[in-house]
Amino acid sequence: MPKPRANLRLSPKLNDALCAAAERPGVTKTAILEAALQQFLFPEEDRGLEARLIGRMDAFDARQGKIERDVTLTMETLAHYVFYWLTRTDPIPEGDRDAAHALGQRRFDFFIEQVARKVSGQGSLADRIPLEHDDLD
Numbered sequence: 830m831p832k833p834r835a836n837l838r839l840s841p842k843l844n845d846a847l848c849a850a851a852e853r854p855g856v857t858k859t860a861i862l863e864a865a866l867q868q869f870l871f872p873e874e875d876r877g878l879e880a881r882l883i884g885r886m887d888a889f890d891a892r893q894g895k896i897e898r899d900v901t902l903t904m905e906t907l908a909h910y911v912f913y914w915l916t917r918t919d920p921i922p923e924g925d926r927d928a929a930h931a932l933g934q935r936r937f938d939f940f941i942e943q944v945a946r947k948v949s950g951q952g953s954l955a956d957r958i959p960l961e962h963d964d965l966d
Contacts, residue, residue, distance in 0.1 A: 837862075847861060
């Protein structure tokens with residue numbers, strides 16, 4: 830059964846744009862107009878892409894929220910540690926500073942090894958913190 834014919838009156842600008850778009854290989858004026866009318870008359874049927882994008886954006890938002898939570902937790906932990914360390918540590922006498930620096934370097938190297946091991950997947954501290962305590966905002 831043939832499709833019904835429809836006659837349209839278009840503005841010259843719109844007609845020129847339609848003709849230019851239909852010059853591409855595999856594209857017809859009928860296909861362009863049918864797609865435009867389909868989307869205009871039945872917009873709820875063309876929600877597949879929108880639904881997928883919303884799903885991806887929701888997942889991205891959840892990951893972003895976890896990152897923000899972890900950064901806030903890290904900043905607060907570091908701030909409390911630095912405050913505690915500055916209030917409890919006495920200055921090192923001038924003669925002992927070289928030995929203290931060498932000891933500090935060895936301890937720092939050990940600390941970096943520990944962090945690298947934890948980050949590589951051997952039980953992250955962030956994974957042990959319950960998600961119920963997300964009231965850090």
